[in-house]
Amino acid sequence: MVTKKATATKGFASRFNFFGNIIAELRKVTWPTRQEAIRLTIMVLVVCAVAGVFLALADYGFAELVKRFFFPPD
Incomplete structure (x- = not known):
């Protein structure tokens, strides 16, 4: 039978x-150099910006389609 002290020591260890x-x-781990980290950070920011612009344009386009379909001009 295992004692409480042995169990506590095993848990700590x-x-x-x-x-x-x-x-x-x-x-x-092979850590990136400072230049690699800067380059990859810029790459991530550019991809996020491009994706943001694409999603904003798609949202605007779909909003216009829905507006024209459900609320036609008089």
Whole structure:
């Protein structure tokens, strides 16, 4: 039978081991250089802007279609 103290120690050790594994995995990561990070950030911002413009134009177009279909001019 496992005692409470052994269970508590195992829980603490497993948490410590978990965070140790996280740090070990983060050391394996190939981090981008500053230039790569800046370039990729700009790329993401441009793609978001293009997608935003496309969605705004599509929204405007569909709104006009619905307005003309359901509310024709007199």
